[in-house]
Amino acid sequence: MTYSNFITIQPYYHQVCSSDFVSSQWIQYSISNIKNSTYYFADYAINSQSQFQLLTMLCQQAQQIVDNGIETFLQTQYVSSQIDSQDLFQSKINLLITDWRSTILNRYLRPINIIRTISQGNLLMNFGLNNHFSVTNSTYTNTKIILNKYSNCSCALSSQCMQVMGIYKQISAARFQLILPIPNFFIGCSPVESLLKSTLEIFYNRSYMVEIDKYLLNSLGSSFNFSALNPKLSLPNETVEIIVNRLMIDSWSSNISFSSYYQACDPLSCTIEYIGKNNILDVVTSIIGIFGGLSVGLKLFFILILRSSEKIANNLSFVAMKTVIKNLFICYNQQQMITRLQIFFLTISLYCIFLYSTYTTQLITVEINKPTFSTYQTLSLNYSQSLQCFCSDISIPYKSFLAIKPRFHDLCSTQFVSQNWINYLYGEGNLVYRYSFTDFRASAVGQFQLLTSLCEISQETINTSLVQLLTSDYNDRQLLSEQRLDQLIQTQINEFQLITPNSLLNILNLIRETIGANMIVSVWSVNWLVATESIIRLAWTAHTIPIVYGKCNCGSSWTCTQSSQGMMVGCYPLESLLQTTLQCFYNQSCIDSTNKFTQLNISSLKTSQYRMNTTIQTILNNLMIEEYIINKSYENYFNQCAPSSCSYNYMKKYQVTEGIINIISLYSGLVILTGCLSVVLIKLCSYRSNRITIEITEQNT
Structure with missing residues (x-):
């Protein structure tokens, strides 16, 4: 909604x-x-x-x-x-x-x-x-x-x-x-x-x-x-x-x-959960069902035991035992036939039920309410394919189980973004007249002010966006496995790396293009020079002349640059900075021959994703980020999810106990069913036999 x-x-x-x-x-x-x-x-x-x-x-x-x-x-x-x-x-x-x-x-x-x-x-x-x-x-x-x-x-x-x-x-x-x-x-x-x-x-x-x-x-x-x-x-x-x-x-x-x-x-509906005793009706029904089966079964069992014991006590011979067993299959009247047929049907039915219950493979579903983390780990190890857990809360804040720390490029934590360095470059001032516009030092102060600000803005953008990401919620009813959670986090980081820089760079590029297209004059005198005429003409004494870098004219393009002492100069300090590579920052003679300020440690390149020929523009496109350090706690994620229940499935082949229970539960009902079936069959057979006898008698007479 x-x-x-x-x-x-x-x-x-x-x-x-x-x-x-x-x-x-x-x-x-x-x-x-x-x-x-x-x-x-x-x-x-x-x-x-x-x-x-x-x-x-x-x-x-x-x-x-x-x-x-x-x-x-x-x-x-x-x-x-x-x-x-x-x-x-x-x-x-x-x-x-x-x-x-x-x-x-x-x-x-x-x-x-x-x-x-x-x-x-x-x-x-x-x-x-x-x-x-x-x-x-x-x-x-x-x-x-x-x-x-x-x-x-x-x-x-x-x-x-x-x-x-x-x-x-x-x-x-x-x-x-x-x-x-x-x-x-x-x-x-x-x-x-x-x-x-x-x-x-x-x-x-x-x-x-x-x-x-x-x-x-x-x-x-x-x-x-x-x-x-x-x-x-x-x-x-x-x-x-x-x-x-x-x-x-x-x-x-x-x-x-x-x-x-x-x-x-x-x-559509509401459910409640509470702990209570079994319903008295269910208890009575179960007792009656089991009692019926057990009473008949035990009665038959004890009769057989007692009769066998009596025969043995009377020193029944083997020949006499054979006679007894033979008499079991000899029927002298219709009732005996019904009884013998009922016993046969009952035995076959119970045997089939026992075989089906015992040897048929069944998918067993086990549900565990409010499992602990250790219980879940054990289940995940043994039943990873079928294990499903459902969270008590559908929304889980990322910050409850995830921490992300960005590591920025060394440039953003060195002397090159300090006020002391900028003051050193400015010296006694009047840079416009101390250096030619083709000399990097003429606009160096502006370039490093911009570098400082871009580092600050990048850090602020990243930190703010991370706060928004981590305070947002992950919505899912089902608990993710640790592997799937890792995949989710990586997907979020990849999406974050794509979207977050654009939010800053789109605005930055729009402002750059607006300033350049309007040809706004820089006080550093690096894009337009003020020229004066020797003779006053109609109340004007000066006009602007665009500066040319190589074959590029600042009057037609605001991105003109050229190399100067390992750095870049151009129509605007920002454009010069963005097209500058990292080479000069790792070269002491390029940075400061007096050694008052030192170069970047070249060994840091071993752990950096950027090379010496990488431009500041490329680094800025990643918001000055070297890498994201990610820490996650699956246990915290599990605790925030607080699964209300977990279920898993497994295949069970041999269930002797269940077969015995099914026989006991169904015995009394089968006795009645087989009894009725036996009566019907014997009656039908008797009826047909009587009809045949009558027909033969009529034919003979």
């Missing part, structure tokens, strides 16, 4: 997602405040628009992902072979909802984090020149791109550099005075990073908002009619990142109806 039959889910979003601050009127108001041509770079007037556009996008994306997620989740089938108890049902559904919420949160955050990673590593130029500025000399023959700093924090080394926005007044051509700060609302290298670190506390204070409006000299020609956020509904000092990390949702409401679940299941 689908979850929609018994589950309802309702998210309650943060109030900002339904406030004026994500409305088109507020965005238009922010744009209308830009009037002058000269502003201080940290001025609220020119930076607030992009922040609120980002906030609007975050709210819209969250709502879209949640709505689609709820629709898909409620159409999922709940599989169960029997009605779960109310407590177990509530527990299972709550766990399913928790896992689902974790899944859609990851689906929301993963693209955001990848965009943040690529933007910083590739050092993409952004709106408002927040991470760089340009300087052209007085002769207009050279334009330099300079990386911004915020309080001695360089945008080349960190995306977290930022400072508080404010309202500034220009007091001279190059001097600005702060007249009104915007508390905890930041501007920095990246608008996304600045927004995430900001709080919305001033937007809970309408009087402060009106004060800002006065300084901005609102040109809408109307009074300030925007509402502030309500401090009773959420915490004013909460950062936007905290809100984003919970999917812009303050709380969830989920209603789980056990009665609706029961009605949707609509069970």
